[in-house]
Amino acid sequence: MGRNGNIVSMAVVRRLPRYQRYLSELLKNDIRRISSRELSERMGVTASQIRQDLNCFGGFGQQGYGYNVEDLYNAITAILGLDKSYNTIIVGAGNLGQAIAGYTNFEKSGFTLRALFDVNPKLIGLSIRDIEILDVDSLPDFLHENKVDIGIMCIPRRTAQQVADILTDNGVRAIWNFSMTDLNVPDNIIVESVHLSDSLYTISYRLNEDELFKKIEKERHRN
Amino acid sequence: MGRNGNIVSMAVVRRLPRYQRYLSELLKNDIRRISSRELSERMGVTASQIRQDLNCFGGFGQQGYGYNVEDLYNAITAILGLDKSYNTIIVGAGNLGQAIAGYTNFEKSGFTLRALFDVNPKLIGLSIRDIEILDVDSLPDFLHENKVDIGIMCIPRRTAQQVADILTDNGVRAIWNFSMTDLNVPDNIIVESVHLSDSLYTISYRLNEDELFKKIEKERHRN
Numbered sequence: 001m002g003r004n005g006n007i008v009s010m011a012v013v014r015r016l017p018r019y020q021r022y023l024s025e026l027l028k029n030d031i032r033r034i035s036s037r038e039l040s041e042r043m044g045v046t047a048s049q050i051r052q053d054l055n056c057f058g059g060f061g062q063q064g065y066g067y068n069v070e071d072l073y074n075a076i077t078a079i080l081g082l083d084k085s086y087n088t089i090i091v092g093a094g095n096l097g098q099a100i101a102g103y104t105n106f107e108k109s110g111f112t113l114r115a116l117f118d119v120n121p122k123l124i125g126l127s128i129r130d131i132e133i134l135d136v137d138s139l140p141d142f143l144h145e146n147k148v149d150i151g152i153m154c155i156p157r158r159t160a161q162q163v164a165d166i167l168t169d170n171g172v173r174a175i176w177n178f179s180m181t182d183l184n185v186p187d188n189i190i191v192e193s194v195h196l197s198d199s200l201y202t203i204s205y206r207l208n209e210d211e212l213f214k215k216i217e218k219e220r221h222r223n
Numbered sequence: 224m225g226r227n228g229n230i231v232s233m234a235v236v237r238r239l240p241r242y243q244r245y246l247s248e249l250l251k252n253d254i255r256r257i258s259s260r261e262l263s264e265r266m267g268v269t270a271s272q273i274r275q276d277l278n279c280f281g282g283f284g285q286q287g288y289g290y291n292v293e294d295l296y297n298a299i300t301a302i303l304g305l306d307k308s309y310n311t312i313i314v315g316a317g318n319l320g321q322a323i324a325g326y327t328n329f330e331k332s333g334f335t336l337r338a339l340f341d342v343n344p345k346l347i348g349l350s351i352r353d354i355e356i357l358d359v360d361s362l363p364d365f366l367h368e369n370k371v372d373i374g375i376m377c378i379p380r381r382t383a384q385q386v387a388d389i390l391t392d393n394g395v396r397a398i399w400n401f402s403m404t405d406l407n408v409p410d411n412i413i414v415e416s417v418h419l420s421d422s423l424y425t426i427s428y429r430l431n432e433d434e435l436f437k438k439i440e441k442e443r444h445r446n
Binding site for chain 2: 006007008010013014016017018020021044057058078079080081082084086094095096098099100102103105106109110111149150173174176180190192194195196197198199200201202203204205206207208209210212213216219220
């Protein structure tokens with residue numbers, strides 16, 4: 001099975017980081033046990049959804065009065081592969097690339113940024129958090145000399161496929177794609193594309209939902 | 224019902240922008256009709272899922288051999304409220320704020336950026352695409368004088384709640400929150416928080432999935 005076909009459905013996988021975030025908040029607030037009902041209310045999913053999701057990974061016993069927060073947090077952290085470390089690079093050191101380079105939380109979770117790359121001579125040679133911005137021409141050589149797991153692409157659409165080819169031809173296993181375009185990559189390469197507009201459009205939807213359903217109701221009555 | 228309780232579940236709403244993106248690609252490639260099977264294969268969801276999702280909004284007839292791409296695109300665009308226009312501001316004109324200000328695609332979809340705000344005197348007075356960066360102290364006055372629908376928060380965690388209060392006290396109806404923290408807002412305010420780590424962690428998950436399931440299988444055999 002190619003990497004594009006997951007064992008567990010992506011709908012489930014996409015809920016796991018949220019579970020992990022909520023559990024980490026609970027731990028910070030020194031909450032050690034939580035009932036499945038309370039957990040589900042906080043996360044906005046049903047208790048049975050949480051149970052089903054966890055069952056995909058063998059399940060986690062609710063001992064009588066709920067979940068042990070720390071155990072569940074540790075289990076989900078391991079499921080997400082966050083007990084391991086990853087080397088990353090950022091291609092495109094513009095505003096977005098620099099913003100992502102600045103997120104020290106990613107480092108804390110095991111994602112170590114090794115270098116940034118850009119075409120802009122004004123950026124090449126500068127550093128973000130002591131990590132140098134290199135000439136993108138040196139990208140293939142860099143990838144030969146350094147094991148890089150994840151390439152973070154913060155470049156415009158028109159050069160995206162070319163950079164993706166360089167990354168995947170030189171041992172990068174996954175691409176975090178902010179280039180707002182789809183990429184053609186071999187089956188064994190993981191691509192996670194971020195479309196910020198998807199998130200923005202849920203806002204315009206919600207700003208209009210009441211009005212939308214008034215209109216739908218009206219048309220229903222007319223027919 | 225408060226704004227936090229949607230009429231249609233957010234799981235459905237979150238699929239709509241993706242449908243709209245794919246349909247817009249089809250239109251660009253001059254594809255006028257598509258069978259529900261082909262549409263579902265391209266989008267990676269089942270045909271019945273698409274049908275169910277559309278049924279939440281009254282449904283869209285598949286006339287014999289599938290969907291009319293343009294009609295469906297226009298319908299989903301309207302459902303997402305993208306046939307209307309919105310005034311936005313960005314609070315926090317650092318790298319991320321500037322990156323978002325630079326996305327002209329949001330403008331094309333009806334989201335007009337009116338101003339950016341920052342505390343940094345080096346940024347105040349500069350412009351991005353002719354849109355000025357103003358002193359954050361002038362934010363309440365600006366909101367009294369200008370109708371702003373959506374506040375985009377690109378500021379650190381520690382000032383996030385304070386800024387959210389200013390926005391919601393002064394007529395802003397929705398917050399697009401990049402501050403990596405949860406916000407307390409009145410029930411009628413829409414908050415869409417972007418947690419980029421959620422997306423990154425699906426990559427580390429997928430990099431480890433095969434190994435994870437080998438381990439789960441082994442433990443199953445042991446028990």
